[in-house]
Amino acid sequence: MSESIKPRLEVCMSPALLHLYDVKDSIVVIIDVLRATSTICTALYNGAVRVIPVADVAECVRIGQALGAITAGERDGKIADGLQYGNSPFEYPRNFVEGKTLVLTTTNGTKLLHMAKDAKQIITGSFPNLSAVCDYLVAQKQHVLLGCAAWKDRVNMEDTLFAGAVVNRIRDHFTVNCDSALLSESTYLAGKDDLFTFMQGATHFKRLSGFGLEDDIRYCLTPDGANVLPLLVNNELVAYHQ
Amino acid sequence: MSESIKPRLEVCMSPALLHLYDVKDSIVVIIDVLRATSTICTALYNGAVRVIPVADVAECVRIGQALGAITAGERDGKIADGLQYGNSPFEYPRNFVEGKTLVLTTTNGTKLLHMAKDAKQIITGSFPNLSAVCDYLVAQKQHVLLGCAAWKDRVNMEDTLFAGAVVNRIRDHFTVNCDSALLSESTYLAGKDDLFTFMQGATHFKRLSGFGLEDDIRYCLTPDGANVLPLLVNNELVAYHQ
Numbered sequence: 001m002s003e004s005i006k007p008r009l010e011v012c013m014s015p016a017l018l019h020l021y022d023v024k025d026s027i028v029v030i031i032d033v034l035r036a037t038s039t040i041c042t043a044l045y046n047g048a049v050r051v052i053p054v055a056d057v058a059e060c061v062r063i064g065q066a067l068g069a070i071t072a073g074e075r076d077g078k079i080a081d082g083l084q085y086g087n088s089p090f091e092y093p094r095n096f097v098e099g100k101t102l103v104l105t106t107t108n109g110t111k112l113l114h115m116a117k118d119a120k121q122i123i124t125g126s127f128p129n130l131s132a133v134c135d136y137l138v139a140q141k142q143h144v145l146l147g148c149a150a151w152k153d154r155v156n157m158e159d160t161l162f163a164g165a166v167v168n169r170i171r172d173h174f175t176v177n178c179d180s181a182l183l184s185e186s187t188y189l190a191g192k193d194d195l196f197t198f199m200q201g202a203t204h205f206k207r208l209s210g211f212g213l214e215d216d217i218r219y220c221l222t223p224d225g226a227n228v229l230p231l232l233v234n235n236e237l238v239a240y241h242q
Numbered sequence: 243m244s245e246s247i248k249p250r251l252e253v254c255m256s257p258a259l260l261h262l263y264d265v266k267d268s269i270v271v272i273i274d275v276l277r278a279t280s281t282i283c284t285a286l287y288n289g290a291v292r293v294i295p296v297a298d299v300a301e302c303v304r305i306g307q308a309l310g311a312i313t314a315g316e317r318d319g320k321i322a323d324g325l326q327y328g329n330s331p332f333e334y335p336r337n338f339v340e341g342k343t344l345v346l347t348t349t350n351g352t353k354l355l356h357m358a359k360d361a362k363q364i365i366t367g368s369f370p371n372l373s374a375v376c377d378y379l380v381a382q383k384q385h386v387l388l389g390c391a392a393w394k395d396r397v398n399m400e401d402t403l404f405a406g407a408v409v410n411r412i413r414d415h416f417t418v419n420c421d422s423a424l425l426s427e428s429t430y431l432a433g434k435d436d437l438f439t440f441m442q443g444a445t446h447f448k449r450l451s452g453f454g455l456e457d458d459i460r461y462c463l464t465p466d467g468a469n470v471l472p473l474l475v476n477n478e479l480v481a482y483h484q
Contacts (some may be wrong), residue, residue: 012396017258097298153260155255157421179399179444183429190428202421 007144009174009209011163011181015112015190016153027142028119028132029166032109032149033126033158034204035087037230038106039072040218042089044239045226047098047099051237053110057082059106075239077211080105088216089128089226101193113232116147122232127162127195128225134169136229136240139235144174157187157202158221161195163222164188195221250385251416253423257354258395265465269384270361271375271408274351274391275368277329277461278444279472280462281314282346283371284331286481287468289340293479295352302347310484312339315347319453329375331370351393355474357477358389364474367480369404369437370467376411378471378482386416397448399429399444400463403437406430407465430453437463 012021031037040051055061057073057080064071064083069233072085079086087106104110109124114123125133137144146166148159164184167176176182191198196218199205206218219225229240259264268308273279279342282293299315299322299366302357302369306313306325308344314327315417321328329348346352377384390401406426409418418424438460441447450459451458471482 013255014259016262017256017395020258020394140382150260151421152262153259154420155259155422155425155469157424160421160425176443177445178396179393179402179446180397182399182443183397183402183425186429186432192430201418201424203419204421206419 006173006175007141008223009167009171009181010144010178011146011179011184013148013155013160014153015115018112018115018147021145023116023119023145025120025125025143026145027121027137027140028116028145028147029125030109030113030114030116030125030147030149031125031162032106032160033162033220034147034208035122035216035220036104036109037090037093037126038128039087039089040124040230040237041126041228042226043092043097044237045228046092046094047119048092048100048102050101051230052101052235053113053237054103054105055114056108057105060103064103065099067101067103069101069102069103089219090185090216097235108151112147112149124230124237125162125166127165127223128219129222129227129229130165130223132227132229134166136171137166138173140215147173156204157199158204161188161191164220165192191213222239246293248415248417251409251413251418251422251423251467252386252444252471253388253390253409253426255390255397255422256392256395257341257357258359260354260357260389263387265272267362267385268440269379269382270349270387270388270389271365271367272355272356272358272389272391273367273404274354275404275460275462276346276450277331277458278346278348278351278391280368281329281334281372281477282472283368283470284468285334285339286472287477288336289333289468290342292343293472294343294366294477295355295479296345296347297352297356298472299347302345304410306345309343309345310423311343311345313345316464330455331461332458340358350393354391355390366472366479367404367408369407369463369465370461371469371471372407372465374469374471378416380412393446399441400428400446403430403433406423407434413416420466469471
């Protein structure tokens, strides 16, 4: 790509809009802030060898057994039948996850990841690895699509906020000709001084706080607690090392 | 509906997301700020008897001939072949449009209108009739879906800004459990002091200003210049009178 032309930076606010974007020539950042992509970077940051994202519980069990791996995933806020662990980043401290493989099934995040499989490259993003994502994207000098996992295809607040945080941080290195990017950024700027309070009207905040998960939400909205870059290689997310 | 339970207020940011919402029990507000719904309320405000929205140019010509009506519509920023007038609100002053029927074809707005045909009721909204829309919605005490026409299914800035303006104005009368509504409102609040300047990064601003349409944009972003309520009755938009 010519140095004089900056690569494109776009935001896709819902998987139901993904077909409107050209993923083939872009790095796609999968964003599922509450909580899949926050948990993925946390597990890798704490030494997990890899995280294998899978679409459903049966596949999670099958691969988990074949590899002797940790199986994890929730449905309706509870650990899914047949799996061992849930979606909380706090379940994956170093003394548990180091050196291990985690097989994870989530609904929205995994769905988007599979939909974007033709992308030039796939990474995952969330506030705990905000800086790692931004630094990587700036260094690659490629088109970028920030893909929000959303909630059952409905646009959600937390993924949009993260997309906005990335846009705000790296926009000078890119051409931004995408209203979703501008909307995300303006919402992030409105909320950035206290994301936790800003999130309290959001649907997912109400859903998770009903399960007593305020600490999870707070962690998932805090930048750079697990600053590693999960990169999809052969359908496995591994920590990228330069 | 019980007086103790407030009706629902939601925002659908793109026609490609409309299937996620239950339109049957809602008043749907069709929003196509640049420029279809701004032009519709302007024509009715200036005395047009009705505006008939149609899907394509051929239908526009056919109905226009049958009714002896004004035919209007643009494709790629120019008056479409076979039609008489364009999409600019300034083409429909009182001394031209009063007492007449306008048959209008637009791409995004008309598409959404037809998609939402099962709604309990359909009205159209834009900044020139902001107060009329808000007053009507508050008075009806029904569920409301603010439907953004967007641009070829991509979320756009101007329709989101108008949705946010409505949310901000009437939210106390409704239950707002919709992140798209919160995002729209926060973006509107960020831009409201100078919507014209705020819009200058948006894709449609660049597209229209390339055609020298800054005056159109300025009018379409100014509240209450044509404060009438277009209501769809038998596939025709007519001014609602209490």
